[in-house]
Amino acid sequence: MAARAVGLVALAALVALPPLLPKYFLEVLISVLFYAYLGESWNVLGGYAGQFSFGHAAFFGIGAYTSTLLFLRLAVSPWIGMVAGGLLAAGFGLFAGSLSFRYGLRGPYFSLVTLAFAEMLRVVAVNTKAVGSSLGLSIAPRSAPALFLFDGKLPYYYVILAMALGAVLLTRAIERSKLGYALHAVRENEDAAEAAGVDTLAMKLRAMAISSFLTALGGTFYAQYYGYIDPSLTFGPAVSIQGLLQAIVGGAGTVLGPFVGSFVLTPISELSRAALRGRAGADVMLYGLILVLVISFLPHGLVGWFRRR
Amino acid sequence: MTWGLLLQAVISGLLLGGVYGLVASGLTLIFGVLRIINFAHGAIMMLAMYASYWLHALGGVDPYLSILLTAPLFFVLGVGVQRVVIEPNRRAAEHNQLLLTLGLALFLENLALVLWQGDFRTVRSAISGTSFMLGDALVEGARLVACAGAVVVCVGLFAWLRLTDAGKALRALAEEPEGAALMGIDVTRIRGVAFGMGAACVAVAGALVTPFFYVAPDVGESFNIMAFVVVVLGGMGNFLGALLGGFVIGLAESLGATLLPGSLKYLVVFLLFVLVLLLRPEGIFGGARGR
Numbered sequence: 001m002a003a004r005a006v007g008l009v010a011l012a013a014l015v016a017l018p019p020l021l022p023k024y025f026l027e028v029l030i031s032v033l034f035y036a037y038l039g040e041s042w043n044v045l046g047g048y049a050g051q052f053s054f055g056h057a058a059f060f061g062i063g064a065y066t067s068t069l070l071f072l073r074l075a076v077s078p079w080i081g082m083v084a085g086g087l088l089a090a091g092f093g094l095f096a097g098s099l100s101f102r103y104g105l106r107g108p109y110f111s112l113v114t115l116a117f118a119e120m121l122r123v124v125a126v127n128t129k130a131v132g133s134s135l136g137l138s139i140a141p142r143s144a145p146a147l148f149l150f151d152g153k154l155p156y157y158y159v160i161l162a163m164a165l166g167a168v169l170l171t172r173a174i175e176r177s178k179l180g181y182a183l184h185a186v187r188e189n190e191d192a193a194e195a196a197g198v199d200t201l202a203m204k205l206r207a208m209a210i211s212s213f214l215t216a217l218g219g220t221f222y223a224q225y226y227g228y229i230d231p232s233l234t235f236g237p238a239v240s241i242q243g244l245l246q247a248i249v250g251g252a253g254t255v256l257g258p259f260v261g262s263f264v265l266t267p268i269s270e271l272s273r274a275a276l277r278g279r280a281g282a283d284v285m286l287y288g289l290i291l292v293l294v295i296s297f298l299p300h301g302l303v304g305w306f307r308r309r
Numbered sequence: 310m311t312w313g314l315l316l317q318a319v320i321s322g323l324l325l326g327g328v329y330g331l332v333a334s335g336l337t338l339i340f341g342v343l344r345i346i347n348f349a350h351g352a353i354m355m356l357a358m359y360a361s362y363w364l365h366a367l368g369g370v371d372p373y374l375s376i377l378l379t380a381p382l383f384f385v386l387g388v389g390v391q392r393v394v395i396e397p398n399r400r401a402a403e404h405n406q407l408l409l410t411l412g413l414a415l416f417l418e419n420l421a422l423v424l425w426q427g428d429f430r431t432v433r434s435a436i437s438g439t440s441f442m443l444g445d446a447l448v449e450g451a452r453l454v455a456c457a458g459a460v461v462v463c464v465g466l467f468a469w470l471r472l473t474d475a476g477k478a479l480r481a482l483a484e485e486p487e488g489a490a491l492m493g494i495d496v497t498r499i500r501g502v503a504f505g506m507g508a509a510c511v512a513v514a515g516a517l518v519t520p521f522f523y524v525a526p527d528v529g530e531s532f533n534i535m536a537f538v539v540v541v542l543g544g545m546g547n548f549l550g551a552l553l554g555g556f557v558i559g560l561a562e563s564l565g566a567t568l569l570p571g572s573l574k575y576l577v578v579f580l581l582f583v584l585v586l587l588l589r590p591e592g593i594f595g596g597a598r599g600r
């Protein structure tokens with residue numbers, strides 16, 4: 001009950017406080033929720049199914065590019081483009097997943113193949129003039145809510161809040177569903193799960209489809225919020241790492257892990273950026289250190305550590 | 310497309326391929342013994358390149374000569390990193406070990422960025438800029454030396470593994486970890502040696518490429534990815550495969566660059582990578598077993 005009360009208070013604060021916050025803190029909070037969302041999306045496949053993708057940037061980029069190209073070239077609202085991007089990413093995820101899973105790629109080999117898929121898309125994007133090559137694509141700022149463009153940061157905040165909470169609720173539903181139990185079995189011992197009659201291939205593919213769909217929506221949010229995308233910002237390895245980092249630090253395979261991860265990591269990154277102004281890389285250096293420390297001392301993440309105490 | 314261009318592509322590809330082979334040998338050595346894919350391999354190479362750069366910039370040491378200092382230094386550094394960071398997590402889940410080296414790579418790469426900014430730096434050796442013609446193709450002296458040096462070190466490493474006690478212990482550990490421990494091999498020490506040797510390999514490779522390459526915090530990334538591709542192609546833990554794979558990937562990259570526009574050459578490399586992973590995860594030249 002206490003946990004539920006804390007959760008409700010936190011939720012009320014997330015909904016009610018932001019209009020009162022100065023612009024800088026609002027921006028930080030948007031980043032926190034954005035990375036929490038990416039972490040939640042990665043978590044479905046990486047945390048629950050135990051398939052450590054190093055290539056979620058592929059889905060993120062597909063989402064960002066699909067909605068942006070549909071908008072710029074065909075004047076399709078990014079709200080619709082977002083769904084199109086999600087479906088396209090899920091399709092690509094199913095393709096990449098069925099290839100990798102059918103050929104029995106597990107553990108680090110799966111990580112490597114997903115990394116390669118994302119890098120291939122990045123190279124294609126860099127070399128394709130029609131999608132802006134390495135110059136990228138810009139969306140001019142204006143106020144048009146029907147086109148996912150808002151005046152000021154606050155509306156974006158509520159969009160990403162809704163997306164992040166939606167991802168949490170979906171994850172919770174998955175955890176308690178038949179799919180959740182099957183994924184748990186796959187993660188703990190795939191061969192045993194298969195022997196016990198779990199269709200492990202189908203289960204992993206389902207997790208892949210959900211995870212890639214969600215990640216792509218994050219790509220569209222990024223494009224609309226920042227108004228600019230390019231191949232390395234969207235398909236680059238940094239995007240894949242950002243997603244998994246939140247989940248690993250917070251606790252992979254737990255509903256709130258990525259949220260906790262992002263609420264710890266993102267402010268640290270912002271602070272280190274502010275403290276070491278003009279020193280590019282300080283924040284990512286700190287991330288690397290935190291990753292090493294978390295794996296060494298809290299292998300189940302912050303949530304896992306808290307539960308085990 | 311002329312024969313001259315093609316010949317040029319083949320020669321450039323083979324020359325860089327030798328270096329890929331050396332980088333990949335280090336990676337495959339670490340994988341063979343520690344069973345981890347070292348994501349920090351390229352970052353360690355980058356640090357070694359900076360070491361050669363600073364020795365040159367501050368002390369006027371020729372990059373080739375700097376190997377005498379950087380190779381032992383990075384061996385010790387590698388042993389230290391293995392002891393402090395990797396060894397305590399030896400029993401961690403496989404994916405966590407992968408993340409551990411990923412964290413290490415992020416840390417080292419961005420440490421370099423914080424310390425030395427993102428500027429591209431270059432080092433000139435006495436033979437930078439020398440070249441000769443082979444038929445219609447231009448052969449740069451520095452690239453030829455890099456390839457030859459890499460092959461010599463690979464052969465040396467191979468001989469070390471075959472002929473010395475430490476090398477034999479290392480191979481024993483790669484093939485039968487429990488058996489090796491039962492035979493009284495100090496497995497903890499040997500794991501450190503393996504990581505140290507891997508780091509020394511990239512220290513040499515780094516010094517060999519600095520006379521014709523740039524030095525920057527992210528310079529290791531492309532070598533790292535190439536080494537993954539090479540190691541998978543050659544078979545995880547297979548040394549001869551790593552060297553041969555290095556030449557194959559060097560060729561593929563260079564031919565791709567000649568035949569395809571822009572940076573699409575990487576598409577060829579990654580496509581090859583995915584295909585090998587899917588079809589022959591034990592590598593074209595077979596895995597570590599029996600080698």
